[in-house]
Amino acid sequence: MLVYGDVEWLEPPGPVIKRIERAMLACANAPPGRQRHELLVQTFIETAEFVQGLADREFDLNGGDDVSLVQTAAAKLLLAQAEAILASWQGHFHGEVSFAADTSSLRDNVNCIQPLRMKQAEGYAFYAVYPESYLLAAMQSRLPSETVVIGIRSIGLSLAALVAAGLGASPAFSLRPIGHPFRRQVNIKAALADKILARTQVDFAIVDEGPGLSGSSFASVANWLEINGVAPSRLHFFPSHGGGPGARASSLQRRRWQERPKHVVPISDVIVNAPPAALSLQNWVGELVGRPIETFRDISGGNWRGLAGDRSENWPPSHRQMEKLKFVATAGDQSWHVKFAGLGRSIAQKVRRGTVLHEAGFAPCVIGSCHGFLIEEWIKGLPIAAAAMNRQEILAAIGRYLSFRARRLPALHGGASFLTLCRMATTNIKEVAGFEDAARLGQIMQEKSSSLRHLPAVDTDNRLHKWEWLVTDDGRIQKTDALDHNSAHDLIGCQPIAWDLAGACVEFDLSPTERDELVDIVAKDGEVGLDDDVLVFFEAAYLGFQVGLWSLALATDDGQEKERIAIALHRYRRRLQPLLEC
Numbered sequence: 001m002l003v004y005g006d007v008e009w010l011e012p013p014g015p016v017i018k019r020i021e022r023a024m025l026a027c028a029n030a031p032p033g034r035q036r037h038e039l040l041v042q043t044f045i046e047t048a049e050f051v052q053g054l055a056d057r058e059f060d061l062n063g064g065d066d067v068s069l070v071q072t073a074a075a076k077l078l079l080a081q082a083e084a085i086l087a088s089w090q091g092h093f094h095g096e097v098s099f100a101a102d103t104s105s106l107r108d109n110v111n112c113i114q115p116l117r118m119k120q121a122e123g124y125a126f127y128a129v130y131p132e133s134y135l136l137a138a139m140q141s142r143l144p145s146e147t148v149v150i151g152i153r154s155i156g157l158s159l160a161a162l163v164a165a166g167l168g169a170s171p172a173f174s175l176r177p178i179g180h181p182f183r184r185q186v187n188i189k190a191a192l193a194d195k196i197l198a199r200t201q202v203d204f205a206i207v208d209e210g211p212g213l214s215g216s217s218f219a220s221v222a223n224w225l226e227i228n229g230v231a232p233s234r235l236h237f238f239p240s241h242g243g244g245p246g247a248r249a250s251s252l253q254r255r256r257w258q259e260r261p262k263h264v265v266p267i268s269d270v271i272v273n274a275p276p277a278a279l280s281l282q283n284w285v286g287e288l289v290g291r292p293i294e295t296f297r298d299i300s301g302g303n304w305r306g307l308a309g310d311r312s313e314n315w316p317p318s319h320r321q322m323e324k325l326k327f328v329a330t331a332g333d334q335s336w337h338v339k340f341a342g343l344g345r346s347i348a349q350k351v352r353r354g355t356v357l358h359e360a361g362f363a364p365c366v367i368g369s370c371h372g373f374l375i376e377e378w379i380k381g382l383p384i385a386a387a388a389m390n391r392q393e394i395l396a397a398i399g400r401y402l403s404f405r406a407r408r409l410p411a412l413h414g415g416a417s418f419l420t421l422c423r424m425a426t427t428n429i430k431e432v433a434g435f436e437d438a439a440r441l442g443q444i445m446q447e448k449s450s451s452l453r454h455l456p457a458v459d460t461d462n463r464l465h466k467w468e469w470l471v472t473d474d475g476r477i478q479k480t481d482a483l484d485h486n487s488a489h490d491l492i493g494c495q496p497i498a499w500d501l502a503g504a505c506v507e508f509d510l511s512p513t514e515r516d517e518l519v520d521i522v523a524k525d526g527e528v529g530l531d532d533d534v535l536v537f538f539e540a541a542y543l544g545f546q547v548g549l550w551s552l553a554l555a556t557d558d559g560q561e562k563e564r565i566a567i568a569l570h571r572y573r574r575r576l577q578p579l580l581e582c
Contacts, residue, residue, distance in 0.1 A: 001431060001548040002424040005416065005491025007120035013110040016050050016118075017103055027084070027097050034284065036097065037088045038371050041131055044081045045124050045344050048158030051078055052174075053116035055153060059176050064187035067195060073105040075171035078158060082165035086135050092278035121155040123209040124343040126489040128325045128372070129240050131343075133265045134159050134207070137238055138166025141263040145169050147203045147236075148196060152177060152217045156208035163207050163238050172207070177220040182213065182248045184220040193228070200229050207238040211257070215245025219253040237262045246556075267325070271371070272296075282329065284370040285338055291331040296338075300325050302561065316467055317564030319553040322489065328378060335378035336367065341484055343372040349412060350374060350483045353459065356409065362401050363482050379470050379478050387471035395514060397477040398464075398504050399521030406497035406526030409459035415486070415493025418452050418537075421445075424491060425544025432551055432573065440580050445540050451533035455496035462486045462495075464503035492545060495538075497528055502538035506546070506575055540579055546572045 023043040030036040051074040058068055080101035087095065123129030149172040151160025160172035173196055177184035188196070206221045222235055237257070242264050244257050271281045286293040299307065302318030307328070325340040341347050347369050354366030354376065365377040381387075384394060416424070422445045430438035462485035470478050486494050501522055505515050515535070523530045550569040557565060 001552050002427045003490055003545065003548045003552055005489070005493070006122075007125075007413075007487075008117060010115040010117055012115045013050070013054075013113050016046075016116075017107045017110065020047050020050065021103050021107075024081075024099060024103070028099070030097070032094045032096075034093050034371065037085070037093050040081070040085050040088055040097065041343055041371070042345055044078070044085060044131065044158065045121060047078060047081060048155075048161070049118045049121060050116070051075075052121075052154050052157050053118040054110065054113075055157065055174055056176060057113070057116060062189060064189050065175050065192055066189035067191040070106065070109045071174075072171070073101075073109060075161070075173070076101040077103060077106055078161035079164055079171045082131070082135070082158075082161040085131055085162070086165050089132050089135065089279070092276060119154055121158065122489050123155045123159075123240060125346070126322075126324070126342065127209070127240070128267050128340045129155070129159075129209055130267050130270055130372070131158075131162050132270050133240070133267055134162040134238060135166040136265040136270060137263040138163040138205075140265065141167070141205075141236065141238075141261070143167055143203050143205060143236060146199070147205050148199070149173070149205045149207060150175060150196065150221055152206070152208035152221060156217075159209065159238070159240075160205075160207040163205055167205070169205075175221060177217045180216075182216050184216040186220050186224050188224065197228055197230070200231075200234075203234050203236055204230060205236050205238055205263075209240040211239055211243075211245040211249075213246035214248035214250070215253050215257060216249075218245075219250065219256070222253075222256060232256065232260070235260050239264060242266065268298075272298075272327075281327075281338070281370070281373065285329045285336065285373075285375055286331070288368050288370055288375055289329075289331070289334075289336060291334070293329045293331050295328075295330045297328045297330075298326075299328055316465065317550075317553070317561045317568050319549065319565075320561070321553065321556055322549075329375075335380075337364070337374075337376045337378050337480075339374050339376070340372055341369065341374040342487075346487060347372065347374065353409065354483050357404075357479070357482055360404055360408070361476070362404065362479050364478060364480065366483075374483065379472060379480065381470035381472040381478065383467050384469035384471055384477065385466045389471060389477075391514065392517075394477075394508065395510075395518050396521065397469075398508070399518050399525065401479055402461075402497055402500050402504070402518075402522045403525035405461060405500065406458050406522065406528050411457040411459055411494035413487065413494060415457055415460075415495050416491045418449055420491065421541040421544075422449070424548065425541050428544045428548030428551070429576070432547055432569075433576075437576075437580055441540055441544065441576075444579065444582070445537050448533040448537040448540075451531055452496075452537060455498065455528075455534065457494045458497050460486050460495050460497065460500045462488070462492055462500065462503070464500055465507045490545075490549070496534075497522060497526060498530055498534050498538040499542065501530065502535060502542040505535070505539060506542055506572070509575070536579065536582075540576075543572055543576045543579070547576070 080099040145168040149160050149164045151157045151174045153176045157174040164172045175186045179185045282293045282296040301320040305315045327338040329336045357363035358365045367375040426438045426442040468481050554565045
């Protein structure tokens with residue numbers, strides 16, 4: 001299935017180094033407090049993405065991982081930043097910030113490099129992988145400072161720096177596993193191998209996000225170490241969760257994973273359950289809203305259905321692998337939605353987007369953000385499907401909302417090309433419905449694609465489902481969850497407003513007449529041209545994406561959500577048939 005997508009970009013090293021230098025200076029000059037700590041983490045993540053780009057460039061040039069002045073300087077810089085984060089956290093955000101290394105050595109060695117290909121670290125952006133979790137896991141492991149720390153690129157490069165800081169160890173190494181996703185291997189040149197294996201009678205910490213379906217990235221490093229004389233008893237894993245590898249793991253890796261220590265501190269133990277008051281998400285939210293929080297309830301992974309009372313059976317499935325960590329905070333008769341929205345600088349864009357939508361009357365009030373979480377007003381109301389509203393009122397509300405986004409919210413980043421959308425849809429439909437339907441869909445999309453050339457991308461919502469709309473007690477229609485689905489861990493991104501229009505047509509099961517009414521509203525008020533070919537193309541692409549998304553969810557769910565997911569998947573496949581039969 002084609003569902004996921006990586007955010008990658010090219011950028012010359014010079015401007016990136018200058019940006020990192022300015023950020024480090026800002027950290028050193030900022031007053032003590034949580035905001036300074038957040039800036040430290042943002043700076044660390046940006047540096048890590050840069051260093052990953054440098055390491056992967058050298059890997060491609062050398063045909064494997066090797067020793068270099070650039071990577072040595074980069075590892076020292078990342079360790080210095082990780083140590084600053086550790087000092088800030090242990091000091092409850094008090095004290096001065098200082099760095100044990102600067103960018104000078106790195107800057108001197110990269111000025112002549114061509115633009116680098118860099119990649120967003122998904123764990124920090126989407127899956128609530130927190131640097132502090134790895135710092136605490138390292139300290140609680142009680143491994144000695146002589147431990148050799150190895151990070152698995154991409155995100156493992158920076159996570160390993162955090163483990164090294166927590167252990168008081170030397171700068172970490174990083175390795176790039178290659179090959180089949182379920183049978184990864186490492187390619188390490190002799191000079192780097194000699195450095196890693198200089199002492200085989202010490203402990204080795206292998207660090208990464210995951211494990212995933214096979215755990216083969218962790219296994220690739222463990223296999224190489226054992227083949228080169230490291231005793232299995234010396235291996236320690238630092239993953240992002242306490243579960244084991246999935247169904248594609250080898251028997252060797254399963255056994256090794258069961259036998260060797262896994263050092264994990266979940267995010268719930270870092271900022272949610274029982275940390276000191278200064279480090280508590282609940283207290284941060286209270287400071288932001290100006291009231292002590294009385295209850296703080298986890299509604300992730302479908303737990304939000306428990307808030308719906310007797311209506312819970314009518315609510316949709318949860319795709320728990322992609323669903324963000326979220327809470328409801330309550331004080332007196334007021335509540336707030338506290339949702340993970342990503343570590344890094346992009347959260348400021350989401351706050352601004354929320355403010356614009358709220359001021360226009362479309363969305364809840366965004367109170368602000370704190371260390372990766374967005375805090376919004378919690379709206380009390382009925383789902384739009386359960387409210388006593390006629391279809392004309394619903395169409396008018398959707399039309400006003402989409403017109404506003406088309407007219408007032410330009411795209412802040414890119415999205416999948418029309419060719420990519422076509423390939424995604426046909427690939428997904430081929431897997432679930434066979435070659436004939438996929439070929440027909442591809443033919444239809446290709447025939448319609450000539451109408452797409454001049455469509456501008458906008459800041460699309462990408463989440464038009466019925467359950468995302470609420471009708472308040474005073475009759476206002478509010479669009480919830482409207483701030484970050486066009487920057488999710490999928491390949492869609494920002495698209496022409498026709499993507500959202502197609503989503504509304506599918507999710508509200510609009511008739512051809514209703515679709516035409518909605519198109520007329522958006523075309524007129526949104527000041528955008530939308531002909532029938534455009535709508536057919538985007539509805540086909542939208543259905544192809546949803547079929548792929550929920551097919552993956554069905555394949556990976558452990559059983560609790562399967563029935564709901566199967567119903568949703570059947571609905572999307574049924575909606576696809578009229579398109580194929582046109």
